[in-house]
Each structure stands twice: as C-alpha cells, then as structure tokens.
Amino acid sequence: xxxxxxxxxxxxxxxxxxxxxxxxxxxxxxxxxxxxxxxxxxxxxxxxxxxxxxxxxxxxxxxxxxxxxxxxxxxxxxxxxxxxxxxxxxxxxxxxxxxxxxxxxxxxxxxxxxxxxxxxxxxxxxxxxxxxxxxxxxxxxxxxxxxxxxxxxxxxxxxxxxxxxxxxxxxxxxxxxxxxxxxxxxxxxxxxxxxxxxxxxxxxxxxxxxxxxxxxxxxxxxxxxxxxxxxxxxxxxxxxxxxxxxxxxxxxxxxxxxxxxxxxxxxxxxxxxxxxxxxxxxxxxxxxxxxxxxxxxxxxxxxxxxxxxxxxxxxxxxxxxxxxxxxxxxxxxxxxxxxxxxxxxxxxxxxxxxxxxxxxxxxxxxxxxxx
Amino acid sequence: xxxxxxxxxxxxxxxxxxxxxxxxxxxxxxxxxxxxxxxxxxxxxxxxxxxxxxxxxxxxxxxxxxxxxxxxxxxxxxxxxxxxxxxxxxxxxxxxxxxxxxxxxxxxxxxxxxxxxxxxxxxxxxxxxxxxxxxxxxxxxxxxxxxxxxxxxxxxxxxxxxxxxxxxxxxxxxxxxxxxxxxxxxxxxxxxxxxxxxxxxxxxxxxxxxxxxxxxxxxxxxxxxxxxxxxxxxxxxxxxxxxxxxxxxxxxxxxxxxxxxxxxxxxxxxxxxxxxxxxxxxxxxxxxxxxxxxxxxxxxxxxxx
Numbered sequence: 001x002x003x004x005x006x007x008x009x010x011x012x013x014x015x016x017x018x019x020x021x022x023x024x025x026x027x028x029x030x031x032x033x034x035x036x037x038x039x040x041x042x043x044x045x046x047x048x049x050x051x052x053x054x055x056x057x058x059x060x061x062x063x064x065x066x067x068x069x070x071x072x073x074x075x076x077x078x079x080x081x082x083x084x085x086x087x088x089x090x091x092x093x094x095x096x097x098x099x100x101x102x103x104x105x106x107x108x109x110x111x112x113x114x115x116x117x118x119x120x121x122x123x124x125x126x127x128x129x130x131x132x133x134x135x136x137x138x139x140x141x142x143x144x145x146x147x148x149x150x151x152x153x154x155x156x157x158x159x160x161x162x163x164x165x166x167x168x169x170x171x172x173x174x175x176x177x178x179x180x181x182x183x184x185x186x187x188x189x190x191x192x193x194x195x196x197x198x199x200x201x202x203x204x205x206x207x208x209x210x211x212x213x214x215x216x217x218x219x220x221x222x223x224x225x226x227x228x229x230x231x232x233x234x235x236x237x238x239x240x241x242x243x244x245x246x247x248x249x250x251x252x253x254x255x256x257x258x259x260x261x262x263x264x265x266x267x268x269x270x271x272x273x274x275x276x277x278x279x280x281x282x283x284x285x286x287x288x289x290x291x292x293x294x295x296x297x298x299x300x301x302x303x304x305x306x307x308x309x310x311x312x313x314x315x316x317x318x319x320x321x322x323x324x325x326x327x328x329x330x331x332x333x334x335x336x337x338x339x340x341x342x343x344x345x346x347x348x349x350x351x352x353x354x355x356x357x358x359x360x361x362x363x364x365x366x367x368x369x370x371x
Numbered sequence: 372x373x374x375x376x377x378x379x380x381x382x383x384x385x386x387x388x389x390x391x392x393x394x395x396x397x398x399x400x401x402x403x404x405x406x407x408x409x410x411x412x413x414x415x416x417x418x419x420x421x422x423x424x425x426x427x428x429x430x431x432x433x434x435x436x437x438x439x440x441x442x443x444x445x446x447x448x449x450x451x452x453x454x455x456x457x458x459x460x461x462x463x464x465x466x467x468x469x470x471x472x473x474x475x476x477x478x479x480x481x482x483x484x485x486x487x488x489x490x491x492x493x494x495x496x497x498x499x500x501x502x503x504x505x506x507x508x509x510x511x512x513x514x515x516x517x518x519x520x521x522x523x524x525x526x527x528x529x530x531x532x533x534x535x536x537x538x539x540x541x542x543x544x545x546x547x548x549x550x551x552x553x554x555x556x557x558x559x560x561x562x563x564x565x566x567x568x569x570x571x572x573x574x575x576x577x578x579x580x581x582x583x584x585x586x587x588x589x590x591x592x593x594x595x596x597x598x599x600x601x602x603x604x605x606x607x608x609x610x611x612x613x614x615x616x617x618x619x620x621x622x623x624x625x626x627x628x629x630x631x632x633x634x635x636x637x638x639x640x641x642x643x644x645x646x647x648x649x650x651x652x653x654x655x656x657x658x659x660x661x662x663x664x665x666x667x668x669x670x671x672x673x674x675x676x
Contacts, residue, residue, distance in 0.1 A: 020565045020567075020568075021565070023565075023567060024565055024566055024567050027567045028478075028482050030474065031474045031475070031477050031478035031481075031482060032478050032482070033474075034470075034471050034472075034473075034474030034475040034477075034478060035474070035475040035478045035479060035483070035492050036492075037471055037475070038471075038475055038492065038495060038496060038499060038537065038538070038541070039491065039492055039495050041499060041510075041534055041537075042495050042498060042499060042502075044510060044514065045502065045506060045507075045510050048509075048510050048513045048514050049506075049509065049510070049513075051513075052513050118403070119403045119406050119407070122399060122400050122403030122404065123400075123403050123404045123406075123407065125400055126400035126401060126403065126404045127404070130397060130400055130401075131404075139404060139408070142407060142408050142411060143407055145411060146407050146410070146411050148591070148592075148653070148657070149414070149595075149650075150594075150595025150596070150597070150624060150649065150653070151595070151596075151597065151598075152595065152597045152624045152627050152628055152631075152646075152649075153414070153418070153595070153627075153646050153649070153650070154414075155628070155631060156418070156627065156631050156642055156643070156646060157413075157414045157417055157418075159631055159639075160417055160421055160631075160639060160643075161413060161414075161417040220634075232407075232410045235406070235407050236407070239407075263389055263392070263393050264393055264397075265389075265392050265393045265396045265397075268396070269396075286501075289501055292503070293502075293503025293504070293505065293506070294503075295503070295504065295505045295597070295598035296597045296598055296624075296628065300628075300631060300632075320503070320505055320598070323505055323509070323598075323602065324505075324598065324601055324602075327508075327512075327601045327602050327604060328604065331604075333517050341509060341512075341602075342509065342513065345505075345506055345509040348503060348505075348506065349502065349503075349506050352501060352502060352503055352506075353498065353501075353502075355501070356497070356498050356501035357498075359501070360494070360497060360498075
C-alpha cells in the first residue's frame with residue numbers, strides 16, 4: 001500500500017487523513033481475522049480430532065507425547081480397529097472393531113440413497129420439465145418445508161410412525177415367512193411393551209397412526225426405519241439441486257430434439273438428463289454425504305445395537321448413533337469411551353470430507369459447461 | 372402417392388405405444404413428486420395426533436407443561452426450562468456468529484485480493500458447510516468443555532451452534548453485500564469517504580436486511596439442532612431453569628430427544644407437544660425472515676429505479 005506518499009501529497013494533507021488510513025488498515029486486519037477464523041475452525045476440527053483420537057490408539061494424546069513427554073503404548077492396533085467385527089469399546093471384554101458401525105452408516109447411506117435418488121430425481125424432472133408454473137409454485141415451498149424440519153422431528157416420526165406402521169406393515173405383509181423370526185428378535189427389545197396379535201392391514205395401520213406406539217412388533221428400532229426416514233429427509237436436497245442443473249440446460253437442445261420428432265419422454269430422458277448429469281450427480285453426493293453425517297433421525301430410526309447384519313428389520317448402530325450413545329460431557333474424560341468418540345469422529349469427518357471434495361469437483365465441471 | 376411414402380417412412384413408429392410410454396412416465400413423475408407431500412402430511416398428522424393423545428389420554432396440563440422444568444416422572448414434567456435454555460442459546464449463538472460472519476463476508480467482498488489465500492478461504496467455506504453438525508459438537512467438547520474447562524454449559528452449546536451456522540450466514544451476507552450497486556459505493560468515494568466509512572455508512576445499511584434474513588434463517592437451523600448439544604453434554608432432563616450462560620441446560624431439541632427415547636408412552640405425548648412448540652418457534656422465525664425479505668425486495672426495487 002502506498003498510503004504514506006498519498007497522505008503527504010493529499011489535498012487536505014492533515015493528521016485526520018493519516019488517522020483515517022490507519023483506521024482503515026486496522027479494520028482490514030480485523031476483518032481478515034474474521035475470515036481467518038473460518039479456516040482456523042477447519043484446522044482445529046482436524047487437529048483436535050486427531051490429537052484426541054491418538055489417545056485411543058496410543059494411550060496418550062499427540063500433544064501430551066510431544067509437549068509433556070508422555071510415554072505411548074499401543075492400546076488398539078489399526079488392524080484390530082479396521083478389521084475387527086465386534087464393536088464394544090466400553091464392554092468388560094472390550095472389542096475395538098469399527099466395522100459394524102461403519103457398516104451401519106453405509107447401510108443407512110446406501111439405503112437412503114435408494115429412496116431419495118429415484119424420488120428426488122423424478123421430482124426434479126417433473127418440476128423442471130412437466131409442471132405448470134402454478135404447480136411448481138405450490139410444490140417447491142412444500143419441499144423447502146420438508147428440508148427445514150429439524151432432524152429430531154424426523155427422528156420422532158421414525159419412532160412413532162415409520163417403524164411401527166410402515167416397517168412393521170412391510171414385515172407382516174411382504175416378508176411374512178422371514179418376518180416371524182424377525183418378530184421374535186424384535187420382541188426381545190425393551191421398546192416392545194405389547195405385541196398386537198391381530199392382523200393389521202396397512203389402511204388400518206395408517207388410521208391407527210396415533211396408537212402406533214402400542215403395536216410394536218418389529219422392535220423399536222430397525223435398519224429399514226432409519227433408511228426410510230433419512231431417505232425422506234434427503235429428497236429435497238436431491239430434487240432442488242438436480243432441478244437447478246436441469247433448468248441450466250439450454251432450451252435450444254430441447255427444441256432441437258422436438259424438431260426431430262422426439263416425444264417429451266424422450267427429451268426428458270435422452271436430452272435433459274444426460275446434459276445435466278454432472279449437476280445431478282453433485283446432488284446425489286451431497287445427499288449421501290448428508291446421510292453419512294445424519295445423527296438424530298438415524299439414531300431414533302435405526303437404534304443402538306452394533307450388529308453386522310444385512311437384515312433390514314434388525315436394529316443396527318451407525319457411527320453417529322455411537323457418538324450420541326457415548327456422549328457424557330465432562331464426566332468421562334480419560335476413559336476409553338471418551339477416547340473412542342474421537343477415533344470414530346475423525347473417521348466420520350474424513351468420510352464426509354472426501355464426499356465434499358468430490359462434490360466440489362463435480363460442481364466445478366457443471367459450472368464450466370453452462371456458465 | 373407422397374402420402375404413401377410418408378406412411379412408409381414412419382411405419383416403424385407405433386404412435387400408440389409412444390403415447391402410452393409418455394403417459395406412464397408422466398404418472399410416475401407425478402407420483403414421485405407427491406411422495407414428499409404425503410410424507411409431510413403424515414409427519415404433521417402424526418405429531419398432532421400424538422399431542423392430542425398426550426392432552427386427552429394422559430391429561431397433560433398445558434400450563435404446567437409450558438412453565439415447569441422437566442422431571443424424570445412424566446406426570447410432573449414440563450418444557451419451560453428447555454424453552455428458556457433454547458432462547459439463551461439463540462441469543463448467544465446470534466451474537467457469536469453474527470459479527471464473525473459479517474466480518475468475514477465484508478473481507479471477502481470488499482477487501483480480499485484475488486490470490487491463493489482468498490481461494491483457500493472460499494473453498495474452506497464450502498467444506499465447512501458440509502461438515503456434519505455432530506463433529507462441531509466433538510470439537511467444542513474437547514477444546515472448550517474439557518481442555519478449557521468451561522464445562523457443559525449454555526455458552527459451550529452456543530459456541531458449537533455458532534460455528535455450525537457461521538458458514539450459512541457468510542454465504543447469505545456475501546450475496547447481500549454484492550447486491551449493493553457499485554454506483555452507490557463510487558458516489559460515496561467521490562464525496563471523499565474512506566473505504567471503511569463507505570462500508571459502514573453506505574454498504575452495510577443497504578445490505579443489512581439481506582444479512583439479517585440470512586441470520587434468522589440460520590438461527591432457525593440452529594434452534595432445531597440436537598446432535599452438537601448432546602455431544603457438548605446437556606442434562607438428560609432440564610430439571611431446573613438456567614440462570615445464565617454458565618448454567619447447565621437441556622434445550623428444546625435435546626429434551627424432546629430424551630422424551631422420545633423413553634419407552635413410557637406419556638413421555639412420547641410430551642415429546643410431541645414439545646415438537647409443536649419447537650415448530651411454532653420455527654414458523655415465527657420464518658415469518659420474520661419472510662417479512663424482512665419482502666421489505667428488502669421492495670427497497671431494492673426503489674433504489675434500482
């Protein structure tokens with residue numbers, strides 16, 4: 001900055017100008033400080049998680065080893081952590097295999113993707129290509145409301161409606177032969193206070209939505225319940241970002257196809273979808289990334305039992321549900337439970353970071369093509 | 372003759388099949404679009420029905436519910452302490468997040484040179500917005516609650532929520548500040564104002580409605596957040612009224628979670644009523660944001676003309 005020469009040759013050339021420049025520099029530094037805090041947050045997240053996670057694997061935090069000279073010992077090996085199939089760090093015979101809860105997270109994420117990706121894409125296609133302006137203006141706010149509902153409310157919805165009515169209905173009607181065994185598992189859970197023996201049809205079940213808490217047979221939590229609720233939650237993310245991408249497809253492409261005799265179906269599936277593909281994929285990745293980090297709905301939907309199972313009616317535990325179940329605030333510092341929080345948290349952070357970077361890549365491509 | 376040739380040309384196209392295709396596809400799209408609506412209606416009906424059950428079957432007293440602190444006994448449990456804790460959280464979160472976010476947005480729009488550092492800050496913002504909320508809770512748990520020894524208090528919860536919503540407010544603020552026409556800035560400079568004087572007296576007042584709208588929408592997000600507060604270590608039940616930023620607490624969403632988690636059905640009625648209160652808070656915030664945005668848009672058109 002060449003403020004010194006300017007102030008000498010200035011018209012007014014007085015002290016006021018000099019102090020104004022000084023004030024400007026100070027403000028600039030202050031505002032830069034604000035911006036730097038956001039970068040510091042990311043660095044802090046990584047360092048703090050890494051530092052505390054180290055105590056889980058090596059018995060002491062990195063900072064303690066470096067600055068206080070603490071000795072370190074291997075408490076949990078990486079091989080045990082990444083390949084073990086039982087997860088119970090707080091058990092009297094502890095096991096440190098993270099696979100069951102990683103599987104829980106992946107099962108929910110993939111399952112939710114199977115719900116939200118087709119429905120979200122179809123909704124986006126409808127809004128972008130088929131709906132009249134009037135319908136669009138009515139449907140879009142509904143999707144925004146769906147996106148604005150707190151996750152704890154979705155969790156409540158899973159516990160009081162989706163699992164006891166929808167999942168239970170599916171278990172009874174579609175997979176009954178399998179279902180009996182499942183029900184036996186389910187009834188052993190603490191949530192299932194009463195078992196309704198009468199055959200419940202789906203229609204009755206919907207009417208009896210309010211009584212939902214009485215008629216639990218699948219168990220209070222199930223993988224499918226978690227999948228459904230996270231699927232519903234992520235529909236608006238897929239639909240709104242995909243729709244933006246579809247709207248960005250130039251009309252010339254559509255008109256060209258119509259001129260060649262294409263039908264609306266053909267234009268939608270063979271012109272609009274391929275042309276908007278990178279934006280659509282970006283929306284998928286965002287939705288999946290959200291599903292990985294989703295906490296309350298998943299915890300109340302899928303439960304707290306670290307099962308390595310593919311049974312959609314069984315209770316499972318995701319990484320985030322584990323974090324919630326082990327949260328003890330100040331009282332647990334130094335225990336293995338406390339240390340394991342950060343090992344799991346670091347893994348979760350790295351998973352979502354990878355997804356976010358992938359999303360950035362796709363978004364850049366999508367912007368390069370049409371802007 | 373020419374007609375015949377035309378028919379031959381299109382002979383391989385079965386128009387009826389094409390029409391059927393189109394109609395079926397249209398129907399699928401409509402059904403998929405309605406799915407979200409159906410889920411929203413079911414969710415709202417479910418919450419209302421459970422609240423109604425709570426009020427009639429379990430005879431929850433509304434006055435007691437709104438004024439009493441919670442209890443491990445369902446008959447004596449209320450939501451009052453949680454409502455107050457959430458209000459404390461919102462005020463503290465707003466103060467912590469607002470200045471930081473607006474400062475960052477001003478730097479990025481008005482001062483930042485086009486260099487690698489600026490690109491890093493911008494890329495980092497996109498990344499921060501994608502970090503799961505529970506991770507912010509872990510950060511505050513380790514750094515503030517335990518290492519700094521603050522304990523599981525309202526201020527610690529507010530710090531976690533503030534970190535969570537800062538990126539959201541920054542994005543909204545950048546948009547609002549960019550929307551101020553450059554002619555207005557140039558006019559200010561031409562009158563001899565310094566950069567900071569221009570920002571403070573010309574740019575910020577014009578951008579403020581947009582910034583406030585973004586802040587309120589971000590607060591609406593924060594007030595419903597549960598996971599970071601659980602990680603910070605809230606009380607299981609909000610058994611007493613918080614008396615300041617350094618009191619232990621259980622906010623509205625965490626109290627709802629604890630009630631939902633209980634097997635006793637009366638607690639589920641309480642949770643449903645709690646959700647109704649939480650949703651009312653959200654609706655009020657959205658209405659205020661919508662009102663501000665309308666004002667802002669009306670003013671915007673005036674200055675542009």
